[in-house]
Amino acid sequence: MTSGEREINEYMAKVRFHLLGLSEKDKENILKELKDHISESSKKGNEIDDVKVKKKIAELGSPRKMAIKYKDAYDYSPAFKLLFIVIGGFLSTFTIPLSAYGYFSAVVLSVTFLYVTYISLRTNKRFGSVLGTVCGIERLVVLGMFLAASKGYSIGDSYGIVSLALVSLIIPMVGFLPAYYKESYNERIGEE
Amino acid sequence: MIEKEWARELRKGSIQLCILTLLNKQRKYGFQISRELKELSNDYFDIKEGTLYPALHILEKRGYLKSEWVDEGTGTPKKYYSLTDDGRAYLREVKKEWYELNRNVRNVLEAEK
Numbered sequence: 398m399t400s401g402e403r404e405i406n407e408y409m410a411k412v413r414f415h416l417l418g419l420s421e422k423d424k425e426n427i428l429k430e431l432k433d434h435i436s437e438s439s440k441k442g443n444e445i446d447d448v449k450v451k452k453k454i455a456e457l458g459s460p461r462k463m464a465i466k467y468k469d470a471y472d473y474s475p476a477f478k479l480l481f482i483v484i485g486g487f488l489s490t491f492t493i494p495l496s497a498y499g500y501f502s503a504v505v506l507s508v509t510f511l512y513v514t515y516i517s518l519r520t521n522k523r524f525g526s527v528l529g530t531v532c533g534i535e536r537l538v539v540l541g542m543f544l545a546a547s548k549g550y551s552i553g554d555s556y557g558i559v560s561l562a563l564v565s566l567i568i569p570m571v572g573f574l575p576a577y578y579k580e581s582y583n584e585r586i587g588e589e
Numbered sequence: 590m591i592e593k594e595w596a597r598e599l600r601k602g603s604i605q606l607c608i609l610t611l612l613n614k615q616r617k618y619g620f621q622i623s624r625e626l627k628e629l630s631n632d633y634f635d636i637k638e639g640t641l642y643p644a645l646h647i648l649e650k651r652g653y654l655k656s657e658w659v660d661e662g663t664g665t666p667k668k669y670y671s672l673t674d675d676g677r678a679y680l681r682e683v684k685k686e687w688y689e690l691n692r693n694v695r696n697v698l699e700a701e702k
Contacts, residue, residue, distance in 0.1 A: 427642070429658075430619060430668050434638055437620045456637075463639050470643030470650075 401450035415464030420474040481516050485528050489535040513571045522576035529572025533565040609680040616671035
């Protein structure tokens with residue numbers, strides 16, 4: 398193996414690392430195609446030229462940035478999507494305005510909003526809506542379980558009930574809107 | 590610079606049209622597409638790998654392109670892209686819009702001379 402080929406392989410290994418979250422099939426396709434492109438553009442006659450490889454890899458930029466561009470276009474694997482939903486559901490558990498939680502629920506609620514916004518931007522509007530809806534439903538289910546299981550907890554006054562309902566309705570929108578605006582913007586400039 | 594950003598957006602909007610046009614007659618693989626784009630546009634479209642391949646994937650996801658891996662016996666198989674029927678119809682539509690836009694913008698620019 399020449400030093401140029403070794404350098405290409407090292408670059409590809411780093412890109413692979415940053416493609417975490419995509420399915421194995423997508424990763425393989427991306428890496429095979431990208432490697433072929435680098436090899437072909439670094440050829441001198443029929444051989445890969447080490448100097449050209451160095452230049453090409455410098456042109457490509459950091460493997461992390463390269464992987465991010467791909468991740469914007471590809472879907473996360475089902476396993477990762479499930480993980481995102483589980484985390485969202487877990488966070489939502491602590492966002493209901495129970496008197497027992499105190500201010501803790503407000504802090505977790507802020508974190509949940511940030512989380513749903515981030516995942517929406519990293520995925521797409523459909524998945525963002527699903528995540529937001531799961532979080533909204535999870536809150537209602539958990540509240541029901543708390544109230545049924547123990548008489549010691551309450552959601553306080555009518556303000557608590559209104560905020561519970563309002564936030565449960567807002568979360569799906571938080572999941573939908575960031576991705577919607579991102580996709581609309583990218584469509585306008587011709588790239589997703 | 591606002592001017593540079595404007596030019597970049599204009600270029601991005603045209604890249605999709607150019608890619609579809611290049612694939613209208615025959616299937617091509619990524620490196621071929623980027624090389625032909627560069628040559629035919631006199632280096633105006635020097636499209637980077639990180640832009641080209643995700644763009645091809647999105648066009649494929651939308652049903653305008655299809656791809657297949659072809660082993661040509663060179664050791665590394667190549668991923669060839671070609672237009673689907675939907676892609677051809679879309680290209681016709683986009684081309685029509687492009688010519689109309691081009692003609693009308695030119696009308697305005699020439700009226701200002």
